[in-house]
Structure formats: structure tokens, C-alpha cells
Amino acid sequence: xxxxxxxxxxxxxxxxxxxxxxxxxxxxxxxxxxxxxxxxxxxxxxxxxxxxxxxxxxxxxxxxxxxxxxxxxxxxxxxxxxxxxxxxxxxxxxxxxxxxxxxxxxxxxxxxxxxxxxxxxxxxxxxxxxxxxxxxxxxxxxxxxxxxxxxxxxxxxxxxxxxxxxxxxxxxxxxxxxxxxxxxxxxxxxxxxxxxxxxxxxxxxxxxxxxxxxxxxxxxxxxxxxxxxxxxxxxxxxxxxxxxxxxxxxxxxxxxxxxxxxxxxxxxxxxxxxxxxxxxxxxxxxxxxxxxxxxxxxxxxxxxxxxxxxxxxxxxxxxxxxxxxxxxxxxxxxxxxxxxxxxxxxxxxxxxxxxxxxxxxxxxxxx
Amino acid sequence: xxxxxxxxxxxxxxxxxxxxxxxxxxxxxxxxxxxxxxxxxxxxxxxxxxxxxxxxxxxxxxxxxxxxxxxxxxxxxxxxxxxxxxxxxxxxxxxxxxxxxxxxxxxxxxxxxxxxxxxxxxxxxxxxxxxxxxxxxxxxxxxxxxxxxxxxxxxxxxxxxxxxxxxxxxxxxxxxxxxxxxxxxxxxxxxxxxxxxxxxxxxxxxxxxxxxxxxxxxxxxxxxxxxxxxxxxxxxxxxxxxxxxxxxxxxxxxxxxxxxxxxxxxxxxxxxxxxxxxxxxxxxxxxxxxxxxxxxxxxxxxxxxxxxxxxxxxxxxxxxxxxxxxxxxxxxxxxxxxxxxxxxxxxxxxxxxxxxxxxxxxxxxxx
Numbered sequence: 001x002x003x004x005x006x007x008x009x010x011x012x013x014x015x016x017x018x019x020x021x022x023x024x025x026x027x028x029x030x031x032x033x034x035x036x037x038x039x040x041x042x043x044x045x046x047x048x049x050x051x052x053x054x055x056x057x058x059x060x061x062x063x064x065x066x067x068x069x070x071x072x073x074x075x076x077x078x079x080x081x082x083x084x085x086x087x088x089x090x091x092x093x094x095x096x097x098x099x100x101x102x103x104x105x106x107x108x109x110x111x112x113x114x115x116x117x118x119x120x121x122x123x124x125x126x127x128x129x130x131x132x133x134x135x136x137x138x139x140x141x142x143x144x145x146x147x148x149x150x151x152x153x154x155x156x157x158x159x160x161x162x163x164x165x166x167x168x169x170x171x172x173x174x175x176x177x178x179x180x181x182x183x184x185x186x187x188x189x190x191x192x193x194x195x196x197x198x199x200x201x202x203x204x205x206x207x208x209x210x211x212x213x214x215x216x217x218x219x220x221x222x223x224x225x226x227x228x229x230x231x232x233x234x235x236x237x238x239x240x241x242x243x244x245x246x247x248x249x250x251x252x253x254x255x256x257x258x259x260x261x262x263x264x265x266x267x268x269x270x271x272x273x274x275x276x277x278x279x280x281x282x283x284x285x286x287x288x289x290x291x292x293x294x295x296x297x298x299x300x301x302x303x304x305x306x307x308x309x310x311x312x313x314x315x316x317x318x319x320x321x322x323x324x325x326x327x328x329x330x331x332x333x334x335x336x337x338x339x340x341x342x343x344x345x346x347x348x349x350x351x352x353x354x355x356x357x358x359x360x361x362x363x364x365x366x367x
Numbered sequence: 368x369x370x371x372x373x374x375x376x377x378x379x380x381x382x383x384x385x386x387x388x389x390x391x392x393x394x395x396x397x398x399x400x401x402x403x404x405x406x407x408x409x410x411x412x413x414x415x416x417x418x419x420x421x422x423x424x425x426x427x428x429x430x431x432x433x434x435x436x437x438x439x440x441x442x443x444x445x446x447x448x449x450x451x452x453x454x455x456x457x458x459x460x461x462x463x464x465x466x467x468x469x470x471x472x473x474x475x476x477x478x479x480x481x482x483x484x485x486x487x488x489x490x491x492x493x494x495x496x497x498x499x500x501x502x503x504x505x506x507x508x509x510x511x512x513x514x515x516x517x518x519x520x521x522x523x524x525x526x527x528x529x530x531x532x533x534x535x536x537x538x539x540x541x542x543x544x545x546x547x548x549x550x551x552x553x554x555x556x557x558x559x560x561x562x563x564x565x566x567x568x569x570x571x572x573x574x575x576x577x578x579x580x581x582x583x584x585x586x587x588x589x590x591x592x593x594x595x596x597x598x599x600x601x602x603x604x605x606x607x608x609x610x611x612x613x614x615x616x617x618x619x620x621x622x623x624x625x626x627x628x629x630x631x632x633x634x635x636x637x638x639x640x641x642x643x644x645x646x647x648x649x650x651x652x653x654x655x656x657x658x659x660x661x662x663x664x665x666x667x668x669x670x671x672x673x674x675x676x677x678x679x680x681x682x683x684x685x686x687x688x689x690x691x692x693x694x695x696x697x698x699x700x701x702x703x704x705x706x707x708x709x710x711x712x713x714x715x716x717x718x719x720x721x722x723x724x725x726x727x728x729x730x731x732x733x734x
Contacts, residue, residue: 038685039691040686040691042692042693043691044693045673045697047673047677048412067685068660068681068685068688072660072661075663076663076682077679082679082681084677084682293435293439294439294442296444296448306412306414310412310451312443312444312449314435314439314443315443315450315451317435318405318406318434318435321434321435324406324407324409324410325409325410325695326407326409326412329410329412329692330412
């Protein structure tokens with residue numbers, strides 16, 4: 001056995017129930033991973049996060065490099081202790097920031113020079129540095145440094161990004177020095193299936209612990225994304241875990257699970273929570289709306305989260321209205337729990353061997 | 368028996384252990400009451416607040432009148448449900464805002480017209496309105512509307528404030544319409560002992576459920592305050608609970624307990640927490656200090672709070688440095704727990720009949 005076991009393969013689609021083994025515990029898949037950018041899921045104490053059902057948490061290498069610096073995290077006992085999260089942790093490589101902070105970067109075939117968005121300091125990242133930093137952080141799952149091209153992107157640049165991603169993956173594999181950490185390769189290639197195929201086949205030769213599908217949810221739209229995910233997932237080894245990075249809405253996740261994806265991360269539950277937008281099966285609830293002023297109902301009557309068990313829409317609206325921190329915190333908690341419950345229902349539908357039908361029903365919701 | 372029972376009277380000073388009965392449960396005194404201005408202790412979920420050991424929470428009538436409005440709180444099920452706090456609640460009367468927002472008020476012998484600091488709306492408060500609003504909020508302990516003079520204050524205005532406070536207390540007593548709520552009178556009079564004496568004796572005639580000492584901690588200094596508290600407490604009936612409003616530092620509280628005070632409220636633990644200042648027995652720890660960057664120790668090694676059990680000074684400093692909400696939240700939690708532990712130690716020292724000596728030892732600390 002490797003680090004990933006398929007517990008059940010749905011017979012009606014590619015969806016599968018799995019179990020991923022990490023140095024800090026097991027992760028049931030399909031799994032949703034909340035984002036703790038600089039060492040915290042914004043406003044949420046680890047104890048509260050655990051109560052939402054979260055098992056795996058992501059932190060951003062690039063942000064941690066800038067502040068407080070990798071050395072400080074090390075001196076404070078490593079990333080788990082630093083964040084007070086004793087369960088599985090995943091770090092990204094910084095590659096995504098090449099894309100999201102592109103005005104502050106200079107890329108060549110070796111790597112990327114960033115200008116810190118905090119103080120203008122120059123920071124250099126390449127395949128080896130990204131691995132070394134993640135080795136030092138001590139996260140359980142680490143990612144190869146990749147180049148995420150924008151959308152749309154001309155053919156030459158897209159090909160160049162794939163070439164670099166493959167080259168950097170080879171170097172990352174070489175550089176990786178901590179056998180307790182799972183190393184994942186990242187498949188790039190935009191929505192170009194030939195490039196995705198080439199990238200996937202090169203990465204598979206390197207035999208990573210898991211495979212991520214990167215470079216999506218950058219403007220290509222749901223249908224392009226799902227088509228690309230579906231074709232790319234089919235190119236990856238069945239018995240390795242598959243991770244769709246930075247995705248997404250409940251509808252995105254359901255469709256990607258049907259295509260055989262096992263792992264997801266996304267800022268939506270917390271970002272939307274901070275912006276007073278609550279996920280419900282009937283579409284988003286805008287907490288600030290005047291309609292909620294005197295509404296004694298929770299966000300969702302059937303929800304078992306701390307927010308819904310304790311606070312009315314009226315109180316939540318008031319908290320946002322007066323700028324009380326509890327507003328963003330409570331709606332974030334609701335949204336995080338909403339996502340974890342969605343994943344539990346996904347796992348359940350797969351185990352019942354009914355995922356394809358269940359997914360069709362779910363996608364009728366206004367997610 | 369009334370609503371307050373003295374469990375133990377220290378023989379070396381005026382300090383006493385008591386038990387206050389409210390409609391939402393018992394309160395062991397001396398007690399410290401955190402402040403949930405507009406329905407929340409800033410950033411702290413009620414569950415977390417309970418874990419700090421808090422039993423009694425204060426909310427501000429004036430702030431709730433402005434937003435969301437008393438009618439909205441009623442429609443959302445009353446203040447307990449609104450805040451999701453099923454334990455004892457105390458509301459102030461709005462009287463303190465006559466002082467703290469004095470540039471926005473117009474006071475006469477009947478009451479006060481406020482100009483809302485939010486939207487400029489005119490709001491009228493007098494003895495009857497303040498009681499009616501608190502009756503509608505449904506808090507367990509409500510306060511008479513009083514006039515808190517500034518410090519220093521000329522004799523004529525100080526006398527006028529006492530006259531009004533007495534007059535308004537008589538009207539409040541008449542207006543109070545909910546026997547489930549304890550009504551406290553507020554003794555004013557600055558640091559003028561003759562005026563304090565007159566005010567206290569007039570209020571005692573009205574036989575309130577408890578007596579507050581108001582108008583202190585407004586610039587008169589620790590020694591003036593404690594002298595005034597000590598003299599005023601001696602004028603109040605022994606078997607009624609005594610509440611020193613808006614106080615204070617650990618040293619203030621210890622000295623006031625020695626003078627026979629039973630209840631305290633103050634913004635210090637949360638305000639200082641938000642400003643990265645942590646209470647310790649060795650004086651304040653400034654969390655932002657560079658000295659903490661790589662410090663793996665918690666704020667206090669011996670502290671049993673969630674923050675100290677889980678986070679290093681280094682991580683806390685980082686959270687403040689990157690603007691992560693968890694910084695203010697965690698240090699607020701520590702400070703709230705610090706205050707509750709201080710009160711538990713105070714109650715313990717009284718029960719051991721050693722409070723006077725214990726207090727002298729404690730006051731050597733750099734609180």
C-alpha cells in the first residue's frame with residue numbers, strides 16, 4: 001500500500017471514497033481544505049476550526065516566507081506548533097503567487113524573483129528553494145513549484161509554462177529531503193488538452209505521492225474547468241490522490257468529484273463569510289440585507305454549526321452593521337461547516353454508490 | 368433572604384464573599400463582568416467567553432438603542448437570546464454616555480438629549496425611558512439613570528449631578544415594572560465625601576436591590592478613588608451587593624474588594640487585548656515587541672487559558688504583525704481569563720480569611 005487507498009469506487013462515475021495517510025493523521029477523501037494563509041484561518045481559532053469538521057488545513061509558503069519568515073516558524077517549533085494545528089497540514093509552493101502577484105514577479109527558466117508586497121524586499125523562489133522551505137516548515141503535504149499561466153494565455157507562453165512546470169517538478173523531486181512529507185506534482189496546461197496530457201504524462205513518470213491539477217478557476221469558467229479536470233484526472237494514476245487546487249464553489253466541487261478528484265482548497269467559505277455572504281442550499285444569503293433586521297431564524301434552520309445553533313440572522317446582520325468582529329467570524333464558521341457537511345454528504349453518496357444521481361440532483365440547487 | 372447573601376466576611380478588612388441571585392442564575396462575588404457593548408464581547412464567541420470563567424456580562428443600553436434598536440432586540444427574543452448568553456446579564460442605563468459622549472448631549476433636570484454618534488438622530492433618555500428600555504431588554508440587573516460628572520468638576524455642577532441622580536433614582540424606582548430584574552441605584556458625588564454621603568443616604572432610603580458606586584475612574588487617580596470607594600461602601604447596607612462601575616486595573620479591584628465592593632466591570636481586558644497588551648503578574652506584556660519574534664513561550668507559562676495553552680508569543684506577535692484577527696481575539700481571551708482567575712483568587716483569599724494580607728502581597732506586583 002502507498003499513502004492513498006481507495007475505499008470505494010462509485011460505479012456510475014469516476015467519484016471515489018479514499019483514505020490519505022499523512023504523518024499527522026488520516027484524511028478521508030473527498031476532502032475540503034480550509035485556507036490558513038499566514039498560519040491562521042482568518043479569525044477562526046484552531047479549536048473552532050476542528051469543530052467545523054476540518055481535518056486538513058492549507059498554509060501559504062510564500063506568505064510565511066515574507067512574514068514571519070521560515071526561520072522564525074522553525075524556531076517556534078515548526079508549522080504545526082506555530083499554527084497550533086496538530087492534524088494534517090498542506091503547504092503550497094508559492095507558485096500560485098507567480099500568477100496572482102504577477103506585477104511583482106520576474107520569471108525565467110530557473111525560477112522567480114518576487115518583490116515582497118509588504119516591504120519591497122526581493123525574494124527568490126525556484127524548484128529547490130520552494131522544496132527546502134516546505135521541508136523546513138514541516139507540513140505533511142508539500143507541492144512542487146510550478147508556473148500557473150493566466151487565462152487566456154497565448155500558445156507560446158502556455159507551452160513555456162508547461163515546460164518549466166515539468167522541469168521544476170523534476171528538480172523538486174530531486175530536492176525533496178523529508179520522507180515524512182508527501183510531495184505532489186502539479187499539472188499545468190490551461191484548457192489545452194494536448195498540453196495537459198503532455199504535462200501529466202511527464203509528471204506521472206516522476207512517480208509523485210499525489211497529483212494536483214493547477215491553473216484552473218482563473219477565469220476559464222465552470223464548463224471549461226470541469227472538461228479540463230475530467231480529461232486531466234483520467235491521465236493520472238488511479239491509485240494516487242488527486243487535488244484540484246483553489247477550487248471552488250459547491251457546484252465546482254461536486255462536478256470535479258464526479259470526474260475523480262479527491263482534494264480541494266478554496267478561500268470562498270472564509271472570504272464570503274467575511275463579506276457577510278452565507279452559503280445555503282438555496283443559494284447565498286446576504287446577511288447585511290435589511291430583510292434580516294428582525295429575522296429570528298438562523299442562517300439555515302437545519303444547520304448544526306455553532307453560528308446557526310446560537311445566532312439569528314437579525315443578530316448577525318447587527319454585528320456586521322456595527323463592525324463587530326463576531327459577524328465575519330460566525331458567518332465564516334457557518335460557511336466552513338457548510339463545506340465540511342457538503343463533503344460528508346459527497347462521501348456518503350459515493351459509499352451508497354449513488355453519487356452520479358445525487359450530483360445531478362444537487363446541481364439543481366442554486367449553489 | 369434577599370437576592371444577595373454574604374457567604375463569608377473577612378475579619379481583617381471589609382472584603383466579603385457573596386452569592387447574588389439573578390433570574391438567569393447565581394453569581395459568586397466578588398465578580399468581574401466583561402463588557403459586551405453592542406451585544407458581543409468584541410471578537411469573543413459566548414462559548415469562548417464562558418470558558419474564560421465569565422458568569423455575568425454587561426451590555427450597553429445606549430449603544431443597543433442606537434443599533435439595532437430596542438424593538439429589534441425584543442423581536443429577536445430579548446437580550447439573552449440576541450447575544451446568545453443564557454447566564455446573568457447586566458445593562459447600564461446610558462447615564463455613563465452623558466459623560467463619555469458629553470459633546471453630543473444636552474442635559475436638563477428631566478433627562479438628556481443625545482445626538483447619535485452614528486447618524487445624528489436625536490435620542491431622549493430620562494429616568495423612566497432608561498428603565499423602560501432595560502425592562503424591554505430583559506437583562507437580569509438594570510441600573511438607574513444617573514448623571515456622571517466629569518473630573519475635576521466645580522461644586523455647583525457636582526451638587527446638581529447628585530441632586531439629579533437622586534431625583535432620577537426615585538423616578539426609576541417608581542417606573543421599574545419587571546420584578547425579575549434587580550434594580551440598582553448609582554451613588555454619585557465625585558470625590559466629595561459630603562456629597563457621596565448625601566447621595567448614598569437618599570438612595571438607601573429607596574431600598575434598591577443593589578448599589579453601584581459610579582463616577583470614578585474618570586481621572587481622579589487610584590488613591591482618590593479607593594478613598595472614595597472605601598467611604599462610600601461604608602455608607603451602604605451591608606446585606607446589599609455593591610458594584611464599582613467601570614473599574615479597573617487589578618490593583619484597583621483588589622483595593623476596592625478590601626473596601627467591601629462585590630462587583631466590577633471594565634473594558635481593560637478586551638481593549639488592551641485588542642491593542643496587543645497582555646496582563647501578567649509581572650506587569651503588561653507588549654505582544655508586538657521585537658523581543659517576542661522567536662519566543663516559543665506562551666504569554667504566561669502557568670496560565671490555563673486557551674491562548675497560553677496553544678500559542679507562543681512568537682505566533683501572537685506574528686498575528687498582530689500581519690493584521691490577523693486571531694491576534695486581538697487570543698490576547699483578549701488571555702486577559703479575560705487573567706481577570707477571572709484574579710477574581711477566583713480573591714474569593715479564595717477571602718474564604719481563607721486572609722484577604723488583607725494577600726492583598727498587600729498582591730499589590731507589590733506590577734499590575
